[in-house]
């Protein structure tokens with residue numbers, strides 16, 4: 001069970017649940033081909049973003065494995081929604097979870113994703129009691145791989161053409177961190 005103490009603050013960001021008012025801002029990046037290039041989904045129509053947003057609004061807490069936590073990331077300075085975070089609780093038995101991070105390209109390369117993802121680790125390891133948190137990306141997704149390396153995750157695997165994504169066989173990288181590694185940082 002995980003009930004984050006919203007709103008959570010980092011130096012430059014507020015992490016909070018999604019609300020209906022987030023539709024325009026969420027759609028401004030979920031609709032972009034450069035954002036979805038290495039993701040499993042295609043750029044979304046407004047109706048598709050609205051449906052995803054409805055689901056995210058209902059995912060502000062975690063009660064059972066198999067569920068995911070959806071967190072909106074807002075810039076303190078402007079109040080603008082700039083990204084979204086996901087923490088999947090993949091297994092109770094193995095105490096494992098997976099992270100996902102998507103930011104608006106206007107706000108890439110400023111360390112916001114790393115700053116926000118640090119909070120996801122805190123929630124997963126300290127509040128949910130996870131043993132291992134992993135992240136996966138397309139091997140061509142340099143920004144995602146750099147982000148995970150910068151967060152101190154270990155590259156555990158480079159899987160060759162293990163998935164057929166957007167019509168092509170795609171290599172996948174697997175990164176992970178253990179709670180013991182998190183504590184040592």
Ligand SMILES: CC(C)(COP(=O)(O)OP(=O)(O)OC[C@H]1O[C@@H](n2cnc3c(N)ncnc32)[C@H](O)[C@@H]1OP(=O)(O)O)[C@@H](O)C(=O)NCCC(=O)NCCS
Pocket residue numbers: 034035036038039100101102103104107108109110111112113114115136137138141142143144146147150151
């Ligand atoms: C993945 C993503 C969240 C990274 O965001 P970001 O804004 O680059 O992240 P940060 O600014 O916090 O930077 C993290 C690190 O990656 C580096 N980096 C960012 N873009 C890079 C690029 N194109 N090439 C090389 N390094 C890059 C940053 O310099 C930083 O490195 P550092 O820690 O050594 O300083 C962002 O690119 C994104 O939203 N992409 C689209 C969605 C996506 O693919 N998400 C990942 C799903 S697996």
